[in-house]
Amino acid sequence: MPEGHTLHRLAISHHRRFAGGVVRVSSPQGRFADGAALVDGRTLTRAEAWGKHLLHHYDSGLVVHVHLGLYGTFTESPAPLTEPVGQVRMRMIGGGRAARPYGADLRGPTACEVLHAPEVDALTARLGPDPLRPDADPERAASRIRRSSRSIAALLMDQSVVAGVGNVYRAEVLFRHGISPRRQGRAVSAGQWDELWADLVALMNTGVREGAIVVMRPEDDHGAPSYASGKPRTYVYRRAGEPCRICATTIAHTVLQGRNLFWCPSCQPD
DNA sequence: TAGAAATGTTTAG
DNA sequence: TAAACCTTTCTAT
Numbered sequence: 001m002p003e004g005h006t007l008h009r010l011a012i013s014h015h016r017r018f019a020g021g022v023v024r025v026s027s028p029q030g031r032f033a034d035g036a037a038l039v040d041g042r043t044l045t046r047a048e049a050w051g052k053h054l055l056h057h058y059d060s061g062l063v064v065h066v067h068l069g070l071y072g073t074f075t076e077s078p079a080p081l082t083e084p085v086g087q088v089r090m091r092m093i094g095g096g097r098a099a100r101p102y103g104a105d106l107r108g109p110t111a112c113e114v115l116h117a118p119e120v121d122a123l124t125a126r127l128g129p130d131p132l133r134p135d136a137d138p139e140r141a142a143s144r145i146r147r148s149s150r151s152i153a154a155l156l157m158d159q160s161v162v163a164g165v166g167n168v169y170r171a172e173v174l175f176r177h178g179i180s181p182r183r184q185g186r187a188v189s190a191g192q193w194d195e196l197w198a199d200l201v202a203l204m205n206t207g208v209r210e211g212a213i214v215v216m217r218p219e220d221d222h223g224a225p226s227y228a229s230g231k232p233r234t235y236v237y238r239r240a241g242e243p244c245r246i247c248a249t250t251i252a253h254t255v256l257q258g259r260n261l262f263w264c265p266s267c268q269p270d
Numbered sequence: 271t272a273g274a275a276a277t278g279t280t281t282a283g
Numbered sequence: 284t285a286a287a288c289c290t291t292t293c294t295a296t
Contacts, residue, residue, distance in 0.1 A: 002277065002278080003277050003278095006277085031289095052277095052278075052279095067278080067279075068278080068289095069278050069279065069288080069289060069290095070275095070276055070277075070278050070279090070288095070289080070290090071276070071278090071289060071290045071291065072278090072289075072290080073290085073291085086290075086291075087289090087290065087291095089289090107289090107290065107291080108289050108290035108291070109289070109290095110278065110279060110280085110288075110289060111279090111289095157278095159278095159279090166277045166278075167276095167277050167278085168277050169277085170277095213277075232277085237277085238277095257284085258278095258284080258285080259278085260276095
């Protein structure tokens with residue numbers, strides 16, 4: 001379930017668990033065996049996230065880059081770890097500065113590789129501002145958006161425009177601001193972009209804190225649980241054919257550039 | 271037991 | 284635009 005908030009939450013956790021100490025890195029599955037050997041036994045100096053990318057910095061200067069893709073997950077548990085269940089691409093065991101060693105298992109990532117500094121620079125250079133990074137400059141995204149004839153829905157998913165936004169946050173933030181996903185970037189006013197950005201910063205930080213996507217305004221929700229059966233409670237995401245929670249209009253659905261897109265035609269008119 | 275679906279990205283055509 | 288890829292989980296048969 002990885003949008004940017006998931007990766008930032010993992011970075012915080014891994015930093016707390018492992019930074020400042022030696023980490024034993026292995027690949028029970030074998031597919032990351034060569035990479036694991038390059039960093040095994042080194043000290044992890046820092047874990048950080050850029051958009052949906054997770055970086056583990058080691059004292060040798062090497063960096064493990066992880067991208068979870070659609071299905072990747074990390075699980076954590078106190079050491080000693082039990083025998084791996086399923087396909088564990090990378091297993092980390094370390095105690096950081098704490099006394100109690102911890103383990104983390106990575107399954108199903110799109111990317112798990114060792115990078116050198118120039119490759120890390122190239123990676124971060126091609127990402128747009130990340131709402132979860134304090135140093136992010138929303139104007140970089142604004143200048144792309146206001147010159148673009150592409151739809152705002154496509155722009156929000158383009159990681160070189162904004163880093164970390166995924167399908168759920170895209171659908172929900174556009175609903176919250178009454179903006180049609182079909183609107184062209186250049187038809188989004190400067191004020192509207194400022195509001196979208198501020199909302200993304202707030203929503204995604206909530207996501208990091210809660211460990212889940214929470215987008216419903218309390219006044220629209222009356223204490224309903226933010227999650228039901230593993231699925232976030234949303235205004236429009238994965239609610240095609242159901243009534244809008246605000247105006248009861250049927251939620252619309254289409255596939256745009258291979259991704260499911262949901263919106264309320266009445267609350268988000270063209 | 272088989273099949274579909276999933277909050278993503280890259281590559282091929 | 285379509286297909287490929289990584290893996291788990293839930294649903295249907």
